[in-house]
Amino acid sequence: MRAVCWTGRHQVEVRDVPDPVIIDGRDAIVRVTSTAICGSDLHMYDGYIPSMRAGDILGHEFMGEVVEVGNEVKNLRPGDRVVVPFAIACGDCAPCRRSEFSLCENTNPSTRALAGLNGFTSAGLFGYSHLYGGYAGGQAEYVRVPYADVGPHVVPGGLRDEQVLFLTDIFPTGYMAAENCAIKPGDVVAIWGAGPVGLFAALSASMLGAERTIVIDRVPERLRMAREHCHAETINFDETEDVVEALKEMTGGRGPDGVIDAVGMEAHPSGLSGLYDKAKQTVRMQTDRPTALRQAIQACSPGGVVSIPGVYAGFIDSMPLGAAFAKGLTFRMGQTHVHRYVGPLMREIEAGNVDPGFLVTHRLPLASAPDAYRTFRDKQDGCIKVVLDPAA
Amino acid sequence: MALEIREPDGRRRVQRTVTVLRSPSDCYSAWRDFARLPSFMDSLESVTVDPTSGRSHWKVKAPAGQSVEWDAEVVEDVPGSFLSWRSLPGADPANSGEVVIREAPGGRGTEVTIALSYEPPLGEVGRIAAKLLGEEPAMQLDEDIVRFKEMMETGRIPTTAGQPNGRNRPSVAKRGAA
Numbered sequence: 001m002r003a004v005c006w007t008g009r010h011q012v013e014v015r016d017v018p019d020p021v022i023i024d025g026r027d028a029i030v031r032v033t034s035t036a037i038c039g040s041d042l043h044m045y046d047g048y049i050p051s052m053r054a055g056d057i058l059g060h061e062f063m064g065e066v067v068e069v070g071n072e073v074k075n076l077r078p079g080d081r082v083v084v085p086f087a088i089a090c091g092d093c094a095p096c097r098r099s100e101f102s103l104c105e106n107t108n109p110s111t112r113a114l115a116g117l118n119g120f121t122s123a124g125l126f127g128y129s130h131l132y133g134g135y136a137g138g139q140a141e142y143v144r145v146p147y148a149d150v151g152p153h154v155v156p157g158g159l160r161d162e163q164v165l166f167l168t169d170i171f172p173t174g175y176m177a178a179e180n181c182a183i184k185p186g187d188v189v190a191i192w193g194a195g196p197v198g199l200f201a202a203l204s205a206s207m208l209g210a211e212r213t214i215v216i217d218r219v220p221e222r223l224r225m226a227r228e229h230c231h232a233e234t235i236n237f238d239e240t241e242d243v244v245e246a247l248k249e250m251t252g253g254r255g256p257d258g259v260i261d262a263v264g265m266e267a268h269p270s271g272l273s274g275l276y277d278k279a280k281q282t283v284r285m286q287t288d289r290p291t292a293l294r295q296a297i298q299a300c301s302p303g304g305v306v307s308i309p310g311v312y313a314g315f316i317d318s319m320p321l322g323a324a325f326a327k328g329l330t331f332r333m334g335q336t337h338v339h340r341y342v343g344p345l346m347r348e349i350e351a352g353n354v355d356p357g358f359l360v361t362h363r364l365p366l367a368s369a370p371d372a373y374r375t376f377r378d379k380q381d382g383c384i385k386v387v388l389d390p391a392a
Numbered sequence: 393m394a395l396e397i398r399e400p401d402g403r404r405r406v407q408r409t410v411t412v413l414r415s416p417s418d419c420y421s422a423w424r425d426f427a428r429l430p431s432f433m434d435s436l437e438s439v440t441v442d443p444t445s446g447r448s449h450w451k452v453k454a455p456a457g458q459s460v461e462w463d464a465e466v467v468e469d470v471p472g473s474f475l476s477w478r479s480l481p482g483a484d485p486a487n488s489g490e491v492v493i494r495e496a497p498g499g500r501g502t503e504v505t506i507a508l509s510y511e512p513p514l515g516e517v518g519r520i521a522a523k524l525l526g527e528e529p530a531m532q533l534d535e536d537i538v539r540f541k542e543m544m545e546t547g548r549i550p551t552t553a554g555q556p557n558g559r560n561r562p563s564v565a566k567r568g569a570a
């Protein structure tokens with residue numbers, strides 16, 4: 001089969017690889033009908049996630065048709081159309097029982113590496129480096145889905161791929177980021193990053209009752225999408241002297257009650273501290289570039305919540321912890337517990353309350369992956385979300 | 393990381409605790425059934441138990457032509473909470489182990505502590521055995537106890553062995569391209 005392989009920093013290649021087979025009784029094999037490129041894939045593409053090996057198959061946002069199931073999978077049958085959460089969860093451990101699926105303790109075959117780095121292990125993830133288990137990803141014609149009795153969710157008839165594909169990651173990720181803000185009546189939520197995650201966070205914050213949402217980015221078409229599809233107001237940080245002051249002015253001097261960092265460790269320079277981060281990361285004195293996070297902490301209203309769906313992988317410095325302390329802020333973060341949200345959000349889509357398909361700007365054949373990664377990363381050609389079609 | 397203690401006499405003792413979402417009696421039974429240990433203790437090839445004497449015979453995974461094995465006996469056995477064993481005279485390295493099992497608070501399952509001790513090897517065989525048991529016994533125990541938890545909670549150990557990858561595979565030309 002054909003699969004998108006990471007071959008080095010800023011390099012992906014579509015290669016001819018063996019088809020996946022059932023390895024364990026709880027596996028399923030899925031024929032992929034649609035698969036997307038995520039901002040998280042860019043962190044690997046740009047070489048900021050350690051433990052990648054040339055030849056690793058990428059992709060954690062995918063859906064398709066079940067073609068084979070292991071003898072212990074009773075809830076799926078060949079022919080079922082499924083979406084698959086990007087985190088791999090066993091369903092049996094304490095975190096899984098608490099619905100904290102991305103903290104699953106039993107699905108990562110390389111526990112030692114991650115425990116060495118973080119103190120503890122966390123769930124295996126599809127196509128997300130050997131720290132997260134080295135599972136082959138779904139930017140391919142076929143994919144092996146382990147613990148298939150727990151992850152895949154059958155798609156009701158009548159829904160198109162583009163309507164449900166983002167239930168695998170970014171819609172739940174935006175939703176959990178907004179939920180983590182514990183939104184109360186009258187709350188204003190500010191979101192850094194108008195990428196797919198930030199846009200879904202804005203949309204979700206208004207679904208959860210935020211009075212107003214404000215999205216900060218510098219890419220005009222992304223900001224336009226935030227206004228047109230996500231009920232958000234916007235700030236272009238390239239055209240704004242001081243984002244924190246601007247937010248205060250927009251919120252009666254109170255500052256946003258919830259702030260969401262949907263940018264992560266590769267934030268673009270915004271203000272002086274941004275240049276400092278870029279320089280430090282370039283010489284590898286810090287692994288992550290927390291420009292957006294710092295601004296979010298600074299802007300957050302006293303007593304507010306800092307919600308971090310943006311990915312961090314290592315160390316950051318010059319964090320305004322004093323500001324966070326003085327304002328009594330609450331921090332919530334982590335990989336999304338996708339399984340929790342697939343059912344409820346699927347029902348919202350079925351009921352016609354929301355249609356995530358608005359996000360797709362590029363639908364390309366799988367073979368175009370090398371170009372598609374570049375276009376998405378460089379935000380060329382109005383690119384906001386790429387969906388790859390393995391059959392094209 | 394497992395605790396590793398090197399006693400002044402050269403004895404090494406490694407210890408590690410894990411919480412398992414199963415009952416104390418399930419965890420106890422899994423250790424008491426020595427024959428099952430190789431399913432999660434990676435350095436073991438097999439353990440067989442003599443049903444009459446209760447003594448066990450332990451065999452370590454070794455390259456062809458080498459054999460590292462010894463006999464052991466149970467020292468103390470408190471069903472549901474404690475189990476210890478030691479190798480019989482003649483084993484090299486002489487070794488022993490114990491498992492402490494107690495209920496975790498608030499329905500969190502069972503805390504299982506496993507401790508293994510190895511005397512310094514006496515001869516060539518002992519040195520080979522010590523090597524095979526893990527140059528770094530603490531690291532070995534870390535991995536073994538994770539596998540124990542995975543076996544207990546899910547009945548399997550997660551793996552990617554046998555999945556496809558693109559190493560040394562040909563690139564596919566874009567369709568329609570020359």
Ligand SMILES: NC(=O)c1ccc[n+]([C@@H]2O[C@H](COP(=O)([O-])OP(=O)(O)OC[C@H]3O[C@@H](n4cnc5c(N)ncnc54)[C@H](O)[C@@H]3O)[C@@H](O)[C@H]2O)c1
Pocket residue numbers: 038039040041042043169170173192193194195196197198216217218219222237262263264265266267268269270291292308309310311334335336
């Ligand atoms: N927590 C999870 O489970 C989870 C899941 C999916 C993605 N993510 C992470 O979420 C983040 C965003 O993902 P995405 O797919 O939307 O990526 P993306 O790269 O498309 O979007 C990031 C956006 O942030 C903007 N940006 C950069 N610097 C900024 C700054 N200083 N201030 C404001 N905006 C800035 C960029 O212009 C871009 O539009 C990534 O870190 C990704 O890894 C996390």
Ligand SMILES: [Zn+2]
Pocket residue numbers: 038039040041060061086169170
């Ligand atoms: Zn993703």
Ligand SMILES: [Zn+2]
Pocket residue numbers: 089090091092093094095096103104105106107
């Ligand atoms: Zn689990």
